[in-house]
Each structure stands twice: as C-alpha cells, then as structure tokens.
Amino acid sequence: MDLRDHNGLTEKEFLAQYRAGDYERPSLATDMVIFTVTDTEADSYRRLPEKELRILLIRRGGHPYFGQWALPGGFVRPDETTEQAAARELQEETGVADVYLEQLYTFSDVGRDPRTWVISCSYMALISSDQMQLKAGDDADAAVWFKLTYRLLRERREVLEDGYAKTMEYELKLCAEGEELTAVVARTVTVRATSTATNYNILLSEGLAFDHAKIIACAMDRLRGKVDYTDIALHLMQERFTLTELQQVYEVILDKELLKAAFRRKVAHLVEETDHYTENAGHRPSRLYRRNWEGNR
Amino acid sequence: MDLRDHNGLTEKEFLAQYRAGDYERPSLATDMVIFTVTDTEADSYRRLPEKELRILLIRRGGHPYFGQWALPGGFVRPDETTEQAAARELQEETGVADVYLEQLYTFSDVGRDPRTWVISCSYMALISSDQMQLKAGDDADAAVWFKLTYRLLRERREVLEDGYAKTMEYELKLCAEGEELTAVVARTVTVRATSTATNYNILLSEGLAFDHAKIIACAMDRLRGKVDYTDIALHLMQERFTLTELQQVYEVILDKELLKAAFRRKVAHLVEETDHYTENAGHRPSRLYRRNWEGNR
DNA sequence: GCAATAGTGTCTATGAGACAATATATA
C-alpha cells in the first residue's frame, strides 16, 4: 500500500530513512539449563544403580564472578533467534543437535550483570546420558556435570492488607568432584484482590555466578511441573530402557518415591514394548521399552 | 575476593575499565495481550446476556504497518525489568495497577520488525470489565477492545524420516465497530527420535501488525491451558459474580460448552459464597460468589 | 401458568493410591 504518514512518507521511504538508536539497547544473552541423568556405581552385583539428575556448569575464567560456576550460554547474534543461539551453544558445548529445547523465561532484573545491561532469555534442554560426550579441548573452558538436588526447605505465609504472600524456600545443591555449590531460592506467590503474581528471589548463592540460581530453580519448577502431564522425561532416557529406570528418573526429578503399579499404568501409553530384556542382573530380567511417539496424546 | 584475571585485574578494576559494545544489541520491547470479558446486550428481559472475550488493540499512526492494529506495548528502559515495563504500559493505557500479569514468551524472529533488530518479551494481562475504563485523550492513540475468537480450523499430520509433525491451524478473528481482522496461525509440534519442538507460524494476517497474531495465539493457548488447573479465570470476574457467569467465562475462553453440575463441583473451592443474590431477573435469583484466595490449592 | 435460569442428586466410567501376590534371573 502507499499510505503516507504525517511526514508524507510511504512505508518504503520511511524504512529507507529510519535510523535506530533512539532507545538505549540491552545486550541479549541466552543461558541454558542442560539436564541429563546418570547412573551411580552399583554397590552389589545384583543391586540396581541409582539415578542422579545433573546439569552442566562452566567455570568462569574471568571477571565478573571469576572462578565461580555459570550456566552455559552466550550472546545472541542479530541474524539468529534466541532459540537458534541456544541450539548453537548446545552444539558447541556438547556436540548434540537433535535435542529437546524449551524456552523458560526471560530475566531482566536491573543489575543482574555487573558489567552492563544484559537480559537473558533462558532455555532448558534435556539430553540422554549417552549423548553427553563433552567436546573436550575445543573450547578450553572447564565444563562439568554437577549432580543437582532441589528440596523444599521452608514454607512461609504472610498476611497482607488485601491478600497474602506464600513463600517456598528451596535449597539448591550442586555437587561434582570436590566442588559443592549451595543456593537458596525463594518462590513467592503474592495473592491480592485482583491479582496473583509469582516471584523468584535468591537468598543465598555460594559459587554460582550471576542470577543463575534463579534460572536453575525456574528450570526445576518447570521440569517438575511438566513431568507428570507430558512425556518430557522420556527425552532423558536412552533409546531403550526399563520401566524401573524410567520410574527412577521420575523419582529423582520429583524427589519423591512413587508406587510401582500406579506408575506403570500412568506411563503405559508413553512407551512401546520391545522384545529385548536386560541380562546378567542377579534377578528376573526386565523388559526393555522405547518411547512411543504417539503417546503424547 | 581479590582474584586477578589473566590481565592481572581485580574484579573492581575489571568493572571500572569494562566497556560494552563488543556485541551488536537489539532493541527490547514488551507487547501485551490484555484480556477482558464483556456482556452482550440481553435480547429479552429474562434472558441472560452472553459473555465475549476481548483484547485491547491500538491503531498504528505511523509506519511500519501504518493504519493496522497492534498490541499495546513499548520499549523497555534500562532501569526497569520487562515486567515493570509491561505494568507501566498497562497503567498508561488502562489506568489499572493491581492486575494479573504473566510473562508469555520472548519472540526474536529475524526480521519480525522491518525497521531494525527488535525482540519482544510478551505478557498476558487479565482484567475485569469494570476496570477497563480506557484513559481517553491522554495518549491520543485509537485503543479499541476487539472481540476475539480463536477456533481450530484444520489439523494436519506429516510423516518425517525419523518422526512426524502435527500441525493445528487456528483461525483468529478480531471484531470491533466495523473492523474485522482475520489471521490464521499454525502451531506445529515436531516429534523426532530424541526431541520434541513446538513452533508457531503465521499463515495469514489481515490488519494485524508485526507478528502479533502469533503473540495473541500464544496467549490464547496459555490461557486455555491454565484455565482448568488454576484459578486464573477469576481475574476476569468482577468482585461479585454468579456461578453461571463464571461458567460462561470458562466457556468463552475454551470455546466449548461445559456441564453445569460438573463445573460447579470443579470450581467450588475456588469461590466463596456471599449472602447476596441477583435481583429482577425474570427467573429464580442466583447466589453471588466472590473469589476464594485460598482456593488456589 | 410459563419461560428461563438456579441448584442438587445420582449413576457410571476412569484413574490414582495402596498393598498384595506371583514370577524369574544369578551367585
């Protein structure tokens, strides 16, 4: 169309003369919480190994937060989306391409990066442990898989004039070879007459850079929330797995024991039988399953 | 701590000499989908009015998309979060402050704004119709509440080498005094061996600026998804309402009829009885309820 | 009395929680 604006310009003319820079601009980064699940050493020939939930962290080699641990991430380029930037980072860091990737939340707190105005569009990725070969050497950073636990510490409730605020404090623990990082993150739901708002706050962050404790907490909440109404957890499994393994993964995500019979009924339509069984366990062999694509309802 | 980096600088020294600008920076905007519900005229003295879901759109007074309709929004300032920017916009546009506000998604498609690199952090707001007094004149833009319908048009399924893609095409219709905007948005879920991804695409957009059809579709999906496991819909109600009104709101959001008895059982713990009743209806009076803060589980 | 809505009762199907019973590898 050839509409002319108040300066008498057509759209083509307007765009040709347009110059950006009227507004101050932030740097745009992505940060990723990359989850995987690993096995512990089995302590007896017939005992099953346990599952551990892990995320990838990178030791910072410069200021700010020099020596502390941060989520993998980087700046977004003008010719890519945040999602493409996240996929690129993931590829560079772990070499995997076909991965479950989900946008979590965009963090923009003032001062969240001491250098300058940086907002972070965060993503969550789920990969199976057989995909988690780190590209060694390529990027000379110290990338390490930390075991993660995320546990409710305390629950508080405060009465306001026109509503109330409920705060859940979670302890986030990250462990790997000698390193132990601890953070406490509070999730507050504020209920007022005509609104409801949820907020995260970092109460303690030892060894974790920036506001990354918040991002990890956000990812855990999302993962826990989605685990029991989607097939999301299957992206953490290898090609073939037993139902007990799958249950262990659910349990380590939810930090809660589940009942076997009910669990099997629940996931039945998310998986497909194979004709293979586990071998050389000191007990009855277990049928192997694979993900059922159609199960997603 | 006084760690020194590879240049021999402490953190303080590093920050003092740090200069941004190594990376190109995008403009950061927020766009908001502000929902409300209004009544139609009742066609007979004893018939109940129907409910309509509406969102606020603003006619663009300049290029690009001159004359088309866009979501309210604006640029984020360096001293505020995206959430604060959204709340500020909402305040400027409608005058309301205590409002349900939820971050939706950050859109960063290349070329989504023809002027320059702009990414949009989108929000959804829910306000009751008695709060929806537009601030007339203040901002001289043409802000109008459009009636919204969002309906599944078509469902497609494509088999891929290592998975499949399921596409749902939705028709988005926006109507207000003589204006009728139409868009078709496709939501595609791509399921591959080790990944699952969801994508939105605009197939048609008549009269809607930018990628705003996508943002509205995203908001509708979120709203529909949350309606039946949270008390979110109560933010669209006035202080006092009947259960039939609440059911109508659920129905207009879900575009689906619900059964009365089951609905009442379901929302029972989300509301609180009052001792007031409707009057002067041509039929049995209806008890008025209000939101139960504790109902949120 | 009629029209229109308000509110409740009940039958059934489904799915989760709880727990028990049976099956089968290997040292």
Added chain:
DNA sequence: TATATATTGTCTCATAGACACTATTGC
C-alpha cells in the same frame, strides 16, 4: 536356595461426564 527385582491383580477412593429432577422468580 536366597536375594533382589519384575510384573500383574484388585480393592478403595476421588473426580469428571452425563443426565435428570426440583426450585424460584417476573410477567
């Protein structure tokens, strides 16, 4: 054979869907 896990059965309880029945107002 003992140990540890695999797999299935079943009882109960809670909840949603479906439908029917009763209640109450204004004209």
